[in-house]
Amino acid sequence: MNAPLSRRPTQSAPVSLFDHPDFDSHEQVMHGFDAATGLRTVIAIHDTRLGPALGGCRMWAYANDAEAETDALRLSRGMTYKNALAGLDLGGGKAVIIGDARTQKTPELLRAFGRHVDRLGGRYITAEDVGMTCADMDIIATQTAHVRGTSANGLGDPSPYTALGVFTGIKAALAHRFGSDDLTARTVCVQGLGHVGMMVARNLHEAGAKLLVADIHTPSVEKAVSEFSATAVAADRAHAAVADVFAPCALGAGLNDATIPELGAPIVAGAANNQLAEARHGTMLRERGVLYAPDYAINAGGAISIALARPGGDDSAARDKTLAIGTTLLDIFQRADALDLSTQEVADQIARERLDGR
Numbered sequence: 001m002n003a004p005l006s007r008r009p010t011q012s013a014p015v016s017l018f019d020h021p022d023f024d025s026h027e028q029v030m031h032g033f034d035a036a037t038g039l040r041t042v043i044a045i046h047d048t049r050l051g052p053a054l055g056g057c058r059m060w061a062y063a064n065d066a067e068a069e070t071d072a073l074r075l076s077r078g079m080t081y082k083n084a085l086a087g088l089d090l091g092g093g094k095a096v097i098i099g100d101a102r103t104q105k106t107p108e109l110l111r112a113f114g115r116h117v118d119r120l121g122g123r124y125i126t127a128e129d130v131g132m133t134c135a136d137m138d139i140i141a142t143q144t145a146h147v148r149g150t151s152a153n154g155l156g157d158p159s160p161y162t163a164l165g166v167f168t169g170i171k172a173a174l175a176h177r178f179g180s181d182d183l184t185a186r187t188v189c190v191q192g193l194g195h196v197g198m199m200v201a202r203n204l205h206e207a208g209a210k211l212l213v214a215d216i217h218t219p220s221v222e223k224a225v226s227e228f229s230a231t232a233v234a235a236d237r238a239h240a241a242v243a244d245v246f247a248p249c250a251l252g253a254g255l256n257d258a259t260i261p262e263l264g265a266p267i268v269a270g271a272a273n274n275q276l277a278e279a280r281h282g283t284m285l286r287e288r289g290v291l292y293a294p295d296y297a298i299n300a301g302g303a304i305s306i307a308l309a310r311p312g313g314d315d316s317a318a319r320d321k322t323l324a325i326g327t328t329l330l331d332i333f334q335r336a337d338a339l340d341l342s343t344q345e346v347a348d349q350i351a352r353e354r355l356d357g358r
């Protein structure tokens, strides 16, 4: 038997679930434990009105149980909105496993997790997220049918679909702002050249855009400079680079009180999750005349590919739905102008309308 995961290192003051600041009428929150493997998991089902709750499982070395629960509550709610806005007949859920994926993930632990997922009877469907791989999904699939992204029924890495959605979203934003989605005379600053950002940069380069690129990982910058004739900019100043589009593809909370006044582009459209540090920053962007593509709208391609994967690798449904992100964004931009609301507020509104069956 493998060593159980360590007990929680710190104990924070207990907060009742229903009083938790991130509790948002979640339908069900399950805490799962397995004595043999030391598995500690929180599975949050936010909303199943549109269908079973699909959302990845994240394995992370949370400092304590409260941090894990907070993440599960927030991420599951985000999946409800992302799936609803993407037009998927799926609700929102998320699982977290407390532990270091590099040192504490074992097949026994994954099987124990799979049994917990199975006990939910299909109300929650799990998939890959941070700290998890396709091979892990295969192990979980030995215990439950309620898993996506396995090698038998998956399209592999979701990043190319996320990148395709972001590329499509950038073109929609250009069309709305400038009346043309032609990229040949446009400059895009891509911040973060990881799985998604590098592919977005490649797509943009192939469409004729001039690229500015930034990453804290120098070899990635060198690759983009050499392969896409990109110009490197300092990672901490990418938001201020003068361009037509700023595409954040690294970390969240990059749009905040400090960066928004310094933005060098009239459009922000990128893959990063949770780009707005706070909801009010959506309004701040609008007041400054910056067109913002809401993160969960533009980066839904990966979720779509997981949801619509077909045995045999047929990805036509996933590609079609990912390309529809452009139309969704144009609708958001137009409604935001008509109602004088932030694009984030409009995206939330459209998702809620679908959830409420309106």
Ligand SMILES: NC(=O)c1ccc[n+]([C@@H]2O[C@H](COP(=O)([O-])OP(=O)(O)OC[C@H]3O[C@@H](n4cnc5c(N)ncnc54)[C@H](O)[C@@H]3O)[C@@H](O)[C@H]2O)c1
Binding pocket: 158, 159, 160, 162, 191, 192, 193, 194, 195, 196, 197, 214, 215, 216, 217, 220, 235, 236, 249, 250, 251, 252, 271, 272, 273, 299, 300, 302, 303
């Ligand atoms: N992979 C997907 O399909 C997917 C789907 C939806 C959303 N997202 C979001 O998109 C973003 C990128 O995802 P990914 O899978 O490409 O991640 P990744 O870890 O492969 O890439 C992130 C890149 O950002 C760089 N980076 C980190 N901090 C930086 C900084 N301060 N300045 C500049 N660069 C920095 C890293 O060096 C890395 O190259 C994340 O926010 C992720 O949550 C990804």
